[in-house]
Amino acid sequence: MASTDIDSNMKIVHGEAGYILEDVPHFSDYVPNLTTYPNPLRSNPAYSVVKQYFVHMDDTVPQKVVVHKDSPRGVHFRRAGPRQKVYFKSDNVHACIVTCGGLCPGLNTVIREIVCGLSYMYGVNKVLGIDGGYRGFYSKNTITLTPKVVNDIHKRGGTILGTSRGGHDTGKIVDSIQDRGINQVYIIGGDGTQRGASVIYEEIRRRGLKVAIAGIPKTIDNDIPVIDKSFGFDSAVEEAQRAINAAHVEAESVENGIGVVKLMGRYSGFIAMYATLASRDVDCCLIPESPFYLEGRGGLFEFVEKRLKENGHMVIVIAEGAGQDLLTESMQAMDQKDASGNKLLQDVGLWISHRIKDHFAKKDTMVINHKYIDPTYMIRAIPSNGSDNVYCTLLAQSAVHGAMAGYTGFTVGLVNGRHTYIPFNRITERQNKVVITDRMWARLLSSTNQPSFLSPKELDEANKVEEPPTQLLHGNNCHDVDEADKKEQPRTRLFQGGNFKDEKESGNHADNNIKTEN
Ligand SMILES: Nc1ncnc2c1ncn2[C@@H]1O[C@H](COP(=O)(O)OP(=O)(O)OP(=O)(O)O)[C@@H](O)[C@H]1O
Numbered sequence: 340m341a342s343t344d345i346d347s348n349m350k351i352v353h354g355e356a357g358y359i360l361e362d363v364p365h366f367s368d369y370v371p372n373l374t375t376y377p378n379p380l381r382s383n384p385a386y387s388v389v390k391q392y393f394v395h396m397d398d399t400v401p402q403k404v405v406v407h408k409d410s411p412r413g414v415h416f417r418r419a420g421p422r423q424k425v426y427f428k429s430d431n432v433h434a435c436i437v438t439c440g441g442l443c444p445g446l447n448t449v450i451r452e453i454v455c456g457l458s459y460m461y462g463v464n465k466v467l468g469i470d471g472g473y474r475g476f477y478s479k480n481t482i483t484l485t486p487k488v489v490n491d492i493h494k495r496g497g498t499i500l501g502t503s504r505g506g507h508d509t510g511k512i513v514d515s516i517q518d519r520g521i522n523q524v525y526i527i528g529g530d531g532t533q534r535g536a537s538v539i540y541e542e543i544r545r546r547g548l549k550v551a552i553a554g555i556p557k558t559i560d561n562d563i564p565v566i567d568k569s570f571g572f573d574s575a576v577e578e579a580q581r582a583i584n585a586a587h588v589e590a591e592s593v594e595n596g597i598g599v600v601k602l603m604g605r606y607s608g609f610i611a612m613y614a615t616l617a618s619r620d621v622d623c624c625l626i627p628e629s630p631f632y633l634e635g636r637g638g639l640f641e642f643v644e645k646r647l648k649e650n651g652h653m654v655i656v657i658a659e660g661a662g663q664d665l666l667t668e669s670m671q672a673m674d675q676k677d678a679s680g681n682k683l684l685q686d687v688g689l690w691i692s693h694r695i696k697d698h699f700a701k702k703d704t705m706v707i708n709h710k711y712i713d714p715t716y717m718i719r720a721i722p723s724n725g726s727d728n729v730y731c732t733l734l735a736q737s738a739v740h741g742a743m744a745g746y747t748g749f750t751v752g753l754v755n756g757r758h759t760y761i762p763f764n765r766i767t768e769r770q771n772k773v774v775i776t777d778r779m780w781a782r783l784l785s786s787t788n789q790p791s792f793l794s795p796k797e798l799d800e801a802n803k804v805e806e807p808p809t810q811l812l813h814g815n816n817c818h819d820v821d822e823a824d825k826k827e828q829p830r831t832r833l834f835q836g837g838n839f840k841d842e843k844e845s846g847n848h849a850d851n852n853i854k855t856e857n
Pocket residue numbers: 439440441442472473474503504505506507528529530531532533534535536538557558559678679681
């Protein structure tokens with residue numbers, strides 16, 4: 340027997356054998372006397388031939404796919420896709436799209452595919468673009484979006500709608516939605532944007548409005564949890580190769596050449612890690628999740644000297660959020676924030692370049708040739724590649740199907756290769772991070788053969804470990820562990836990938852983004 344618990348934030352359904360559905364809100368939860376209509380796709384020649392095109396109302400997708408014989412069935416999310424019944428008459432839909440936060444490859448593709456999906460699949464022709472992020476709802480003009488207007492935009496980087504940080508005034512935004520008669524709102528942006536979308540949904544619900552709020556997660560840093568990976572991430576990793584190649588060519592063409600490349604990644608080093616793994620020319624990758632130090636045994640300077648002696652050149656990839664503790668130690672601490680309240684970081688690429696140059700200048704035994712490349716904004720501004728375009732299309736279409744089917748307060752996302760509707764708070768409650776005890780970071784360490792940057796004291800402790808390290812079965816890329824998980828099993832202290840981390844004995848965790856097994 341299934342039971343449902345609903346509080347204002349979560350709609351959780353419990354089923355047999357430990358099955359849990361973390362469901363998303365639906366108009367029927369709070370709007371009385373709803374009328375439904377047959378889905379227009381039923382008579383669409385392109386789709387009507389597809390067997391089982393419509394998603395069964397009970398279809399859900401498990402968050403964990405690696406399970407043991409006696410594991411409970413665990414958390415599931417509602418499967419995305421078209422439903423037999425829709426809750427809007429096509430002529431009555433008035434949709435809008437907004438993009439917020441930093442740029443990311445693929446934003447224009449998502450915009451294009453929402454407009455085209457609404458028009459070609461559901462015959463919806465009233466779509467507004469909100470200019471310049473959240474504040475555009477109340478302080479800017481809107482743009483009429485038609486399939487013709489958006490036809491070529493996927494070939495361009497950035498967002499044709501413009502974007503911004505800050506300026507989220509919930510009351511004014513919802514007033515504007517209400518005044519304009521908008522009933523579907525598509526919100527494309529990162530964790531901050533999805534938090535903003537969540538409060539817009541709450542206010543819409545408080546006012547009892549039949550307005551669907553659908554989020555499409557955007558993050559070049561891949562810092563959004565639960566989902567397999569974010570759109571634009573592959574494009575960014577691919578584009579980063581060009582900078583790494585350039586750094587490598589420069590470094591190997593001179594004596595003792597050192598190429599430093601800074602990549603994006605405020606709190607999560609995924610771009611740096613994947614770009615390093617993809618390139619094979621990188622000697623050292625530094626990310627926010629893995630602390631490092633410069634001087635002394637096991638430090639960065641010792642490693643640079645060693646590599647230069649061995650190979651005559653080296654390439655360092657550094658994520659923008661790496662080593663921020665060292666920067667604030669050695670430079671005057673700046674506590675500046677952007678308009679959304681995100682901490683403004685100091686330029687770690689420039690800082691590390693100066694420190695390396697100073698170190699070798701002082702030593703006087705080795706003359707180095709150093710080049711620093713900062714391609715961060717060049718990477719963020721490219722159009723998405725082919726595979727991201729397809730991914731963006733499916734995300735956009737999932738959002739459209741969900742809104743038409745009466746779901747609201749959800750983010751679309753790929754979970755274990757299946758498109759799903761995820762409640763906002765699952766997306767915003769934590770950040771996705773590289774887990775340095777996970778297999779992927781171990782692969783990176785083994786491919787670069789860089790030091791673990793454990794301090795001499797930690798190294799001594801590591802050498803005292805008698806038992807072989809416990810093998811992690813499955814990574815957890817989130818920095819936060821459920822309270823419930825903590826109680827379940829005894830924890831062991833692991834030494835893996837060159838770092839200590841407290842983990843459960845068989846770490847089959849709930850969140851495992853960018854799948855890292857095999
Ligand atoms: N807690 C919040 N409540 C309401 N609105 C928020 C909240 N956090 C952020 N926002 C709004 O969301 C928008 C985007 O936020 P932010 O600048 O942090 O970018 P983001 O969506 O996290 O993307 P990026 O990954 O580029 O940082 C801003 O307009 C900001 O005002």
